Structure formats: structure tokens, C-alpha cells
Amino acid sequence: xxxxxxxxxxxxxxxxxxxxxxxxxxxxxxxxxxxxxxxxxxxxxxxxxxxxxxxxxxxxxxxxxxxxxxxxxxxxxxxxxxxxxxxxxxxxxxxxxxxxxxxxxxxxxxxxxxxxxxxxxxxxxxxxxxxxxxxxxxxxxxxxxxxxxxxxxxxxxxxxxxxxxxxxxxxxxxxxxxxxxxxxxxxxxxxxxxxxxxxxxxxxxxxxxxxxxxxxxxxxxxxxxxxxxxxxxxxxxxxxxxxxxxxxxxxxxxxxxxxxxxxxxxxxxxxxxxxxxxxxxxxxxxxxxxxxxxxxxxxxxxxxxxxxxxxxxxxxxxxxxxxxxxxxxxxxxxxxxxxxxxxxxxxxxxxxxxxxxxxxxxxxxxxxxxxxxxxxxxxxxxxxxxxxxxx
Numbered sequence: 590x591x592x593x594x595x596x597x598x599x600x601x602x603x604x605x606x607x608x609x610x611x612x613x614x615x616x617x618x619x620x621x622x623x624x625x626x627x628x629x630x631x632x633x634x635x636x637x638x639x640x641x642x643x644x645x646x647x648x649x650x651x652x653x654x655x656x657x658x659x660x661x662x663x664x665x666x667x668x669x670x671x672x673x674x675x676x677x678x679x680x681x682x683x684x685x686x687x688x689x690x691x692x693x694x695x696x697x698x699x700x701x702x703x704x705x706x707x708x709x710x711x712x713x714x715x716x717x718x719x720x721x722x723x724x725x726x727x728x729x730x731x732x733x734x735x736x737x738x739x740x741x742x743x744x745x746x747x748x749x750x751x752x753x754x755x756x757x758x759x760x761x762x763x764x765x766x767x768x769x770x771x772x773x774x775x776x777x778x779x780x781x782x783x784x785x786x787x788x789x790x791x792x793x794x795x796x797x798x799x800x801x802x803x804x805x806x807x808x809x810x811x812x813x814x815x816x817x818x819x820x821x822x823x824x825x826x827x828x829x830x831x832x833x834x835x836x837x838x839x840x841x842x843x844x845x846x847x848x849x850x851x852x853x854x855x856x857x858x859x860x861x862x863x864x865x866x867x868x869x870x871x872x873x874x875x876x877x878x879x880x881x882x883x884x885x886x887x888x889x890x891x892x893x894x895x896x897x898x899x900x901x902x903x904x905x906x907x908x909x910x911x912x913x914x915x916x917x918x919x920x921x922x923x924x925x926x927x928x929x930x931x932x933x934x935x936x937x938x939x940x941x942x943x944x945x946x947x948x949x950x951x952x953x954x955x956x957x958x959x960x961x962x963x964x965x966x967x968x969x970x971x972x973x974x975x976x977x978x979x980x
Contacts, residue, residue: 602911621816640676677933678750681715684922685935686751693932695757696924706760707733707767710808710840711741712893715950722840722891722916723807725789729782733936737838737891740772753934794820799980802829802882803971806850809842809895814849821853821880831978832882833971834903837912841894844921851902854879860902860942863921885974886910888955894918900953901942910955911974919949 655663670689677687688696698704708728711721719741724731741755742748745768749755759767761784768781790815794804802824806817824832841847851860855875863871886908888900893916904910921938939949946953957977961970 644890650944653714653812673931674751674754682936683717683752684920686753686933688751688753688757688932688934690930692754692757693926693930695760696753696932696934698760698768703786703788704760705763705784706787707769707784709735709741709759711752711756712840712891712918715917717751718773719755722889722893723838725787725807728787729785733780733782734773735769735771735780736773739905741769742772742777743770744768745902746770784871790816792816792820794824794828796824797833799835799977800829801831801833801975802827803833803835805835805837807839809839809844809846809850811843811846813842813846817850818853821882825880825882829882831975832880832884833974834884835887835971835977836892836900837887837889837970838891838894839893839896840891840916841896841918844895847895847899848873848875851899852879854884854903854908855906858906859943861898861943862945863938864941883978885913885977887970887974888915888953889913889970890916891963892916892953897948897953898940901946901948904953904956905946909957909974909977910953911957911959912955912970912978913958913960914954915948915952917948917950918953919947919951 612923652668655668670687677685707730708725709721709730710723712720714720721735721737721739723737723743724735734932744755744758747758749758751897758767762768763786764783765784766781767784768779770777770779771973789808789810791808791810792806794802797803804817804820804824808814821832848860852875856879858875858878859872860875861873863873865871884903886900886903888896888910889912892912897917897919900910900915919940920936921940922934923937925933925935927933939947941947942953957973959970959973961968
């Protein structure tokens with residue numbers, strides 16, 4: 590899914606959807622943080638506005654010079670939207686962005702199980718590069734040879750500073766074409782693809798043998814939690830005693846969906862600590878009751894954000910983690926609809942694991958660090974996880 594793979598709080602009908610399984614009571618929806626967010630949605634500005642610092646005469650002068658000298662088409666709407674984009678860009682936060690009405694609509698659609706695009710998930714790494722995290726099976730991107738670890742350089746010849754804006758321009762109407770410039774194994778190449786309907790199934794399961802089940806979650810979108818619950822019951826009904834949970838190449842997504850999965854493995858207790866801009870901590874907790882399957886978790890360097898919330902919660906509760914150090918994205922965004930249909934995505938919180946380990950820029954280090962040898966057909970990471978749960 591072409592989207593910013595962040596730990597994201599979604600909104601429906603203006604109400605924050607941050608439902609970490611049992612946090613259904615409004616008073617528990619992050620308390621003061623929810624109040625802060627709701628005040629933003631109601632149009633309350635910051636305590637001290639910067640609007641009065643904008644020099645209108647300077648804007649008028651720039652506009653006059655553009656009209657007088659610019660050798661090209663001038664679209665006033667683009668100039669205005671560019672100003673909004675630039676204002677938020679001034680935060681120097683790669684995960685915060687202004688979105689036009691069309692970009693905001695496209696971003697919202699990206700969390701659905703079906704959308705139109707090319708089938709890639711990408712993230713902005715510490716170097717500021719757009720790195721492909723995963724590719725949907727059978728998608729235009731997959732057929733074009735794009736793989737995790739590639740870097741996206743341009744979309745139809747244009748570069749983008751905001752990840753959400755770039756993602757919105759990759760998505761588009763089914764049957765239309767998009768050209769991506771990609772860095773693949775050190776070489777630049779252009780790939781032109783025809784957008785198609787992507788049926789984004791995020792949960793797959795199977796039995797590895799009579800006693801060990803396997804569930805893979807590729808991303809957390811709408812209903813991923815429900816789909817995981819069905820998969821878990823399916824492997825239990827088939828007699829599984831053990832489980833391998835595969836979060837490799839899972840770029841994250843919706844936090845409430847990830848928390849539903851975490852609750853399947855935890856008794857009553859903390860799933861994650863959430864820290865706001867003032868340092869105030871809140872917790873999101875699991876309810877009592879969990880699966881009895883002996884479990885191991887698989888991760889790699891492309892396991893990011895919401896998948897790191899899940900990994901950290903399970904690891905701190907004694908469930909072994911196998912693979913490679915995770916991506917290291919430990920911040921949460923909220924998407925705020927604006928009155929004109931545009932949107933503002935802001936980083937508002939950082940999360941910590943139940944034992945208060947920091948994830949942002951640090952990642953989660955597996956209990957058993959092992960790389961998958963790409964020169965062999967075997968999956969060494971999966972084999973090690975099976976060894977741990979089956980012994």
C-alpha cells in the first residue's frame with residue numbers, strides 16, 4: 590500500500606479512534622492527549638500564533654515578481670497549496686505533512702483493504718530516503734520487479750519532500766499509468782506501471798506441521814485485527830500447539846489494529862506507554878485472557894512503527910523475538926481533517942515498550958539475532974523460530 594507506514598491514529602466522524610482493545614471508554618482514550626487533539630479539530634490554534642509573523646507585503650512582492658518574470662504557467666491554487674505544504678514542512682519532521690483535499694482522500698483510502706495503486710509500502714529512513722518496505726503479491730510493482738530495499742526517487746519525474754504527498758501521487762485511478770524512478774541494487778531505473786485495484790490481504794496463515802501454525806501480518810489496516818483473530822482460531826482449531834508470528838516487512842499502520850493483535854497474546858497489563866509533547870505518560874492496556882500457543886515472533890529491518898509496538902510488547906512479556914533489528918520508528922501520528930476537506934498529519938506522541946524501552950531511532954533488537962541467507966532456499970529465520978517453539 591502506497592502510504593506512510595506510520596503508527597497512525599485514525600479519525601471517524603471527528604472522534605479519535607485509538608481503541609487499544611479495552612480502551613473503549615472515552616475517559617481512557619489518552620485523556621489530556623485526546624483533549625488536545627479534539628481542540629485542534631475544533632479549530633483551536635496554538636497558544637501563540639505565528640500567523641502575525643508572516644509578512645503580507647513580502648508575499649505580495651513575491652507574487653508580483655512571479656507574475657512579471659516567471660516563464661511558465663501560474664496556477665494560484667498551486668501557489669497557495671505550496672505555501673501550506675511549506676508551512677508544515679518547516680517543522681522538519683518527516684512524518685508531519687499538509688495534504689490537499691485530494692491527497693487527504695487518497696491517504697484515507699490507503700487504509701482500506703482495497704484501493705487503486707501499484708502495491709508498495711515505503712518508509713522514510715533516517716537518511717531521508719524513501720525505502721520500499723514491502724510489495725503486495727501479484728501487484729503491478731511486484732510484476733515490475735520492485736522489491737524491499739529499493740529506493741523511490743521520483744514519481745512521474747517529480748520529487749517530493751512529504752511522504753504522504755508522494756504516496757498520494759503514486760496512487761491513482763485504475764487503468765492509469767505512473768512512472769517511478771527507482772534505485773535498485775545501486776542502479777537507477779525507470780519503471781512505468783498501470784495502476785490496478787489492489788486487494789490488500791494483510792493476514793495469511795497456514796500449518797507448518799501438525800502442531801505448529803504460522804501467521805503473517807504484512808500491515809495493519811482496517812480489520813487486520815479481526816482477520817488475525819480468525820487466523821488464530823483457525824490454527825488452534827487445526828490442533829496447533831505452537832505459533833510463529835511473522836512481522837517481517839511489516840511497515841506498520843493503524844495502532845488500534847495492532848493493539849487488538851497484542852491483546853491476543855497478553856493478560857491484563859500494558860501494551861505500550863505513550864508519551865506526549867509535555868512528557869505526560871498514558872498507558873494502553875490489554876484485557877485478561879490470551880492464547881495458550883507457544884509463540885515466537887519474526888522481524889527484520891523493515892518491521893516498523895506499529896509492528897514495533899507489537900514486537901516490543903510481546904518481547905517484554907517473555908515471547909521470544911527472532912531475526913534482525915527492526916526499523917526504529919517509535920512515533921505516532923494523528924490525521925486532522927480541516928474544514929475545507931484538506932488534512933494535517935502531525936507527530937503527536939512517542940511510544941515506549943511495557944518495560945519503557947525506547948524504540949524511536951533505536952529499534953527492537955531480537956532475542957535471537959539471525960539473518961536470512963539470500964543465497965539459500967531455506968528460511969533460516971523461520972527455521973530458528975520453529976526450533977524455539979517446538980523444543
